[in-house]
Amino acid sequence: MWRYFGRKLLIYGLTFFVAVTINWMIPRFMPGDPVQSMLSRANIAQPEAVEAMRAHYTNLFGFDLPLWKQYANFWAALLQGDLGISIWVFPTPVTDVIVRAVPYTLGLLVPAILLSWVAGNRFGAFAARRKWLDNTALPVGYVLTATPYMWLAILLAWGLGIVAGVLPVAGAYSFAMEPSWSWEFLGSLVEHWLLPFASLFLVAFGGWAIGMRNMIIYELEADYVHYLQSLGASRRLVRRYAFRNAILPQITGLALQLGVLVAGALVTEIVFSYPGLGHLILKAIQNQDFFLLQGTFLFIVIGVLIANFVIDVAYVVVDPRTRIGMGEAA
Amino acid sequence: MTAAGPAAVVTVRAPRREALYFALRNGKLVAGLVVVLVFLLAALLVPLTIDYGPNDYVGPAASAPSGEYWFGTTTFGQDVFAQFAYGLRATFLVGLLGGGLAAVIGMAVGFTAGYRGGLVDEILNMITNIVLVLPALVVLLIVNAYLGVRSVGVQALFIGLTSWPWAARAIRAQTFSLRSRDFVDLARLSGVRTPKIIVREIAPNMSSYLFMTFILLFGGSILIAASLDFIGLGPTQGVSLGLMLNNAARWSALHLGMWWWFIPPGAGITAIVGALYVMNVGLDEVFNPKLREM
């Protein structure tokens, strides 16, 4: 088991290193000078003023150092939790910008992932049980997983937000409010959260339901199921065992799908202008804010790594085979 | 979704005829195939019947679907149907190229790692795991944001380069189990070289599995491309379904009630990818005797 974790940790470590390096590398080898375009947006009248500011900011962002030094500084700063200063919301430190957005993304992602996973698996297992359910409900599942996140989001926004006008389609809470611990405010938060959550949830739900349905069908052909059936075990027990074993690949699947789900959340946030990381990424892209883009990217990578680790731990808990040290899961 | 089914080596014990028999009787497979083919034909043929470009301002602005413009027109007076048909082309292309590239990389890595084993496997596995853990779309966002994407081809290239890991992993596992099969040893005893063994002995044994992997990668590429297009990181030339969605959103089609602008592209993507997934399950049932319904 420790080997298993050791190996996983090594991979996470390496992944992190690679991510950081890619992250550092890309903007530096791309065409264009971030400071120049920043100043270009600044719309300053006099060319002389621009020149002075260019020198100033180039120095401020450390673009005048040799590359290896920039790389070393990047790591040094990173290890101190310093991701630089955002260009887009100058002079806010990138970490601050991200920390403000993270609760929204987590508030969207965590429930969406967990609930869709739990509900999808239950539903999939349930649907696999009955032929008519299987034949009617699963096409819906296929359609849901095949739906691009943003399209579902657009449809929901259009249908429920614009046509029906029952739910707000932008922001995280009413523009008429300031954060406080009042019911009214919490209600507003929930109201704004509902649509983005629903679009994430539905797509993921369809995927899990189908995955589970397929797994259960495979599991029901397994030897131990045949054995239980030969001994006349109740259908409930058989289902329960099959479910429990089928859930293992679904856990691994969760790890595999994390990246996709995160991506989905990003796109959904964009549709609903939900002030989370996805929104930040879009803005960072639109504003060529390297530091913010790097920061969000790193943050997401770290988040995904942590989530993966949690999943690994969960896997070890539910699958005795990993604990016994028989080797690697999935 | 990639978690389509456990990695059972689907051995084609049955002759092809039998597989074909089940294929034709499998409603899921047939229905999926029909949908995909209809869209494919539309993508191939419809543009031939339209004598203007998808981005030309041909009609009255923002008009609802009519006999003349089946899917209506955009704010600029572009024919949504023409855009849809051309967009389908781009969508199929990105699926084919992106999914194909990912499949090729996935196979190369998976076969090599699975067959070679040892250190090669360790290293490839490590790389696979790293790429797997990195959230692909986010990497794509970064790369696209910096490099800029001109064409569907480049987009497909990026997608292909990042979406192979799960395929590699699955193929590796399959290869691993096939590698120890006696017929592989027998081929070695016949003096056949490693690459040839992989191509001639191992790959044919998992051809249906490889095909299913490709289908999933194909669908995945389409979805990723649509997301990228939507964020505005899509190709800057031409049309694609994702770009149509992006444009519809950017030009306030939602608020202006121009549903005909944003419904078709999304529905098209959903239908194609959904049909691919359904096909995949159908294939699974065809090739896996355990799942066949009598």
Place this chain on the structure above:
Amino acid sequence: GTPDTQAPKAADGAAPPAAGGSFPRNETLYTSGTQWGPPANWNPLREWDFATGTKGLVYETLFLYDPDADKFTPWLAESGEWTGDKEYTLKLRQGVTWSDGKPLTADDVVFTFELGKMETVPYHPVWTWLRSAEAVDAQTVKFTFTKANYQQWANNLYSRAIVPKHLWEGRSEDEVMNGSNERPVGTGPYAYQSHDQDRMVWVKRDGWWATKALSKDVKPKYIVDIVNSSNEVAMGLLLQKGLDLSTNFLPGIANLVKGNFGIKTYYPEPPYMMSANTAWLVLNTKKKPMDDAEFRKAVAFSVDTKKIVENVYGNLVKASNPTGLLPQWDKYVDQSVVSQLGFSYDPAKAKKLLADAGYKDTDGDGFVETPSGGKISLKLIVPAGWTDWMEAIRVISAGAKAVGINVEPDFPDYNALVDARNSGKFDMVLNNEKQLANTPWLYYDYLFRTPVQKLQTTVNFGRYENAKAWELAQQLDGVKPDDVEGMKKVTSELQKIQLQDMPVIPLWYNGLWSQTSDAVWKNWPSSAPGAPKYAPTVWRNWLEMGGVLMLTELQPVAG
């Protein structure tokens, strides 16, 4: 409870809005369109990214300028005049106090201008022709110049936000430029209330000097400026009455204005908007064949601006005058020059121009070659993602191709575009960076400034070199702003050069995007008789061009 609007405390921004934590709708003005990122600084010197309203609502300028009437209104200043060829004397208004209770004095004004001695302060270049600023007494400031650039100086008078010396003194250059200035203390009608990632909230402050001095009062108690995430969102909010003033570019808004949605624009018919700046097609005059004025003119004749205006913008913009001068500057346009040398969409003329200048399609590919037989293949670039411009250049490219000029639209990413544009490694690019101001000099500076540097960062991207033109532009700067005839003499010369040489091609006027909702507030500026005529906007650097006055004219719909 009621928010504590006492000046010093309000600046702390901790006051809760109203019971239940929400702002009363009928006392709140919701705006958007300026802020494209979370409010991050309240530093009036960062003129490009301070939180909406920092200048205008908190910090104020010496004068206001009304571009429509071409009129300066004394604001913090009571008056100002040239007291010599190179001397300008300014009288400050009595009784103006900072929100912390301290009075505004001449020292503050001197201090503000002297900040410009720091190299990174945007108005640093003033000091190349300003010799000194001195406080004569508490209310009087005397500026002396080495060179009297009247036009530019007039611009400075309403552009510079005056900051309080007693709070800013001792700040380092880095603090001055990069500080976020979190508790802005200004002289204006509003104070900081709160902000979040997607909004900036201002609260009205008691004791604004103008209430007493000018009997002007801003009406909304709260101003909530919503950060733009996208134009669609703004449109949605506007439709849901969650927004009173949207200063976003909202494609298709014309339909909503014509329909019964309670949404208005300045004009009830095309172009709907006032004009804010000119979109130019910049040609790289250092490259062949764009170094040839005849070729450039042919391009100008090939552009179907009407198609852009109608199809791309749905008539929300107006085609430009051949001189590119905004409608507000109509009086500086020499109509005789325009009628003689001007251009319009005319493919036949374009073809003729090409043919006459020796551009012929010798290899039969449908595109002309240079007189010496070289192939022509040009790229017209705009940043990827700027969808309206992307559409526009598709139209331009189609027009050019129709007359035989091979122009391909291309959409590099913004950074790459800036890089190419600034270093002169482009063929054609669209640009609209110069805004409406008090003087057309800004445009001529933009068109003709020389010498051409290695990097052209803000002006003359086409690298057009014409000593005469630059000489004339400088001459224009030396004409006093009230000498319209004197200015016209110079601009007429400039327009002649411009139209003969066509270094850049003016295309259309981008609007002062502004759409208002009558749901909660009324008496918005509009072209209707009797309505206020101020610029209906909260854009950065536009509040002093009418925005603040608009706030004083608003009336609540209910009670």
Place this chain on the structure above:
Amino acid sequence: MSLTVTDLRVHYRTLRGEVKALDGVSFTVADGEIMGLAGESGSGKSTLGKSLIRLDGRMRHVGGTVELDGVELPVGDSAAMDRFRFSEVSVIPQYSMSALNPTRKIGKMVAELLASRGERLDPAELERRLELVGLSRDVLGRYPIELSGGMKQRVVMVVSTLLNPSLLIADEVTSALDVSSQKAVARTLLGLRDTGLVTSMIVVTHDISLVYQIADTIMVMYAGRLAEKAPADVIVTEPRHPYTRLLISSLPEVGVRQADKRLSGIPGSPPSLLDPPEGCRFRDRCPLAFDRCAEQPPFTEVAPGHSVACWKAA
């Protein structure tokens, strides 16, 4: 009479038609009897074993009855069979290695299995039985993966016999094992009967010499039909059916060497069960075949406890 099977017919549904895997099989197994079931691959041994407990999805009960302790088993009705499974008829499957749920501890699994059958688990009894097969009680706290193949096989044996079934079917439980393990497993089977935990037993195998060690009677199948059934010693020493004879004679004994005594196999191969020929199915390979063999010989008792389906045997 513990088990009476009468004219049992079970078919497999396939694309090309029905495979008549059991085509009229009648026999009895007495109380306390261990019956070895032998025969060539594909002769229907497993099918018979499965028919008595659980037909899988493609099997179809075409006809015939199965009576256990005087009660007719509803072999064609899976749901109705549940009542008899485990408590009356039980099975030790061939796939013992994978028969246990990998994610449940064995003790827990057993408890849940019993609970689902409405039975109460008696821990002391369970331990006693584990001891009987040489397992300590702590296997209950382990996951299947923690056990060796042989241990798993024994666990399955204990589990399958927990409810003291009248009939136990052991399908090829030894064929994957090496000789020493084979012996241990075979002895355990014997022990199950001897301690009375199981009344009677059918041991399916194609290894006659192994089944000879423990079985009281041996029944030989050929191509979906019964060929011969007799006490073990009789089958080995005086087989009457030509197929049995050839089969026995092709078995090399320890000590027999090719150089000394060249054995020979049975030429030819069994007929397809899709469309089996009329009459005796062994007739194409039978050295004794004659005209009458075109007619199906009945499975008749030629001596006490010795039945044969051959015209020549009577």
Place this chain on the structure above:
Amino acid sequence: MLRLDGVSKIYRVGAFGGRELRAVSGVSFDVNPGEVVSLIGESGSGKSTLGRMVLRLTPASEGTITFDGTDVSAIRSRKAYYRQVQGVFQDPFSCYNPVFKADRVFAMIKQEYFPEMGRAEWRDRVESSLDGVRLDPGQVLGKYPHQLSGGQLQRMLIARALMLDIRLLVADEIISMLDASTRIDVLNLLGDLRARGLGILFVTHDLSLGNYVSDRTVVLRRGRIAEMGPTDRVFGNPLHPYTRTLLDSVPRLHTKWADEEPAAGQTPCPFHDRAPDTPVRSDLAEAEKEHYVACAGSGACPAAKETA
């Protein structure tokens, strides 16, 4: 002809190869032309591993395997080696690629070894080779593996090996998957091949079968040789307790298993309790001529710890 000298195989198992598993250790014996050597032992005793090492499908960790005096692992061309040494495996069904027709195994030989040969000539060769294993070419050619019986498939594999003029055949449990009645045919075939001068390494866990065909027997236990010698002597006079247990376990017709088993601890160790003048070859004592036996590894033996 084939000589194994102190051959060991160590597998690295577990993540990063953390644990070592000695599948085979220090095995030495010879196979001569025209000789059948049977390798006997319970499951996991390393029989297949040895076979695979001889076939160069797995490299040996220690020791050398020589064929005609040349180190097998040093032979450059695998092809040349496989021209002389071939193998047949336990499961005939899995030796065929189920996707292709069964005669593909012949086609592979042709492609690699006889690319120039004409079609007709090749077909003749295949047919004569099939004839050699008593198969009817018309019955087996052009069929898919699942259409053929295990015996047919197994015999085709032998025929395939014989297409090359091999001198050594490694037969790894080639009969255990076969039906009792087919087994004997395949065994008889091996006997016939021996008569043609072929050396055969016959791997099995079934002692009676090993006894039936082989000239010499090597009994493996946990990767080590427990006993080895001419078959009649090993079976006639098993010295090692392990060999005896195996022999006892063999189910015999006509005789039922004896009821009590000998307690291993009390029997004398054939290695340590040997007669003083017995010659010793590394770990093996030569109890009789050519009949070697190793330590019993019982509790009393000094070497018990290692072998246990």
